[in-house]
Every structure is written in structure tokens, then in C-alpha cells.
Amino acid sequence: MKALAIDLGGSHATCAIVQDRAILASEVVPADAAENLSALLARAAQTFAQLGKKESLALRDCAGIAIGFPGLVSMRETRVVSTNAKYEDAPRLNLAQWGRETLGLPLRIENDARLALLGEAFAGAAQGFTDVIMMTLGTGIGGVAMIEGKLLRGKHSQAGCLGGHIPVLYTGRDCTCGGKGCAEAEASGWSLPLVFRDWPGGERSGLAKYPSIGFKELFAEADAGDEVAQKIRDRCLQIWCADAVGMVHAYDPEILLIGGGVMKRAADIVPVIQAHLNRYAWTPWGKVQVRPALLGNHAALLGAVPLLTETLSA
Ligand SMILES: [Zn+2]
Structure with a gap:
């Protein structure tokens, strides 16, 4: 089956034509989350037309369009429910109508982290497992769950997709979601510069020389022996560990996948979280296996076919 993703x-935004577990063609379209989604979708439609032409693929042969969106999404109602300072017009758009009228295809939309987990279950590190949680460590923290082979969605479409907003520190910093001390507010790409800014002695750290600090700089300075970087790195690891235990206790998975840009340092991250779960998670049946996600930036795109073929119960 072919699909647009x-x-x-x-x-x-990445636009791709996929066939089952393979990406036939893809193109990255520059986007600014502050702009309107409607403008971006118009560019996506042009990109698909160009990709189809270049690869001699008829778009009408595709089964549909699947969109991964960074916010709360009702897959059943094909709409964005709530967005967090990104693509503010999205909740007002009739996406199904856009798909029909612009590309002549049915459309489904899902939270981006859920779609990535669907991709990993279909074609990546979670193949063969039915009970999986996934953390994506990036600008934010994605935390999603599949139970008994089904993505967890819930009455208000927000079950099992807010793993990054599990509070890990009740005295912690304010989060973009309106909460306090969420894992994401304490150890994600966006909060890392704030953590460093408030760290005692930060001005003497090697990190102070960077105009912007990400996990790449943090791990590099920690490797070089910088004490502040080592302490902040270890604090991030502990926060991810606490978040992982929270998700394991909430969702009862067999495996925990970890993805995101920081997993270039998987060898420094996976064993720490595995050891923490082995010691602190209450799982009398055995041990949750911690594994790196396999599909990287392709995970959500490869979630397209399972999303479009999913049968919705009444
Ligand atoms: Zn939050």
C-alpha cells in the first residue's frame, strides 16, 4: 500500500511517499511553527505533486494522507484539539476537507509521537511487541504508549501521549503546558538552557562559551571533564529515569523505546535507564527492556500505513 505522509x-516538515515499510521519496520543507498550518499544507501539496512527478508515482494510487502533528490531536475526529505555541490556526482547520479537495485523498492525523510509535511497531524496534512505551528526547519530551497492540488515546485524545508532562519535581520550573516540574520542563532541549542559566557556578563552566546549549554541547563538555556539565547531564539522566518509571507504572509495557536526537549518545543513556528500571520499577513479572528506537526521523512517516489502515471501533 502506498500513502502520503x-x-x-x-x-x-517532512513530506514523504511511502509504500508499506519503505520510504519511496521524501523532501524536507522548511517550516516555522509560528506560521499558519494552512500555508504549510499548501506547500506540502506542491511538494507532493513534485515528488510524484519526479518519481513517476501517481498520487491518486495512494490510500490516503497521514499527518503527524506536535500537539493534542483527535484522530477519530480528524482534528487538532490543542496546540502549544505551534501552528495556532490548526484547531480551526477542516483537515479532511483539505485532503479531499487538494489531493483527492482521505486523511488521518495523529499526535506526532504516537505516530512515531506506530511506525516503530510496524517497521522498527517494537516489531513483534504489543505493549510498548516510547520516550522521545528532543526539543520537548514525547512519551507515548501502546497497550495490547493499540495506541492509547482516551476520551479526550490525551491518554498516553503526555509522558513528557509527567511531573518529576513538584517544586520544579514552570512548563509550557501550564504545569510545574514536568520532565520536559526539567530535562529537554528547550529547558536545558534555563537549567544551565540557574546553575550555581555556571559562568565558570565550559558550557558558558556556547551561544546556545543543546545536549550535544552538554555531553561534549561533560566528556571533557567539565564538572557543571557532568552534574547537569547526570540530573537529566535521573529525570529521564524518573519519567520512565512513571510511564512503566502507568502503562505496563514489555519494552521502553527511546528516540530523539540525544540518542546519538545511546550508549550513555540506555544502560542508565535500564539499571534504574531494574532497581526501581515495580514489575514482578520481569524486567522492562530498554531499547533505542530504530527509525529516527522516519518513524512517524512509517506510521502512515498502519494509521491509515487502522479500523476504528464504533
Ligand atoms: Zn508540562
């Missing part, structure tokens, strides 16, 4: 991020 759009993975929306804060700074770019």
Missing part, C-alpha cells in the same frame, strides 16, 4: 516539526 507529513511529519510536522517546529522548524521543518
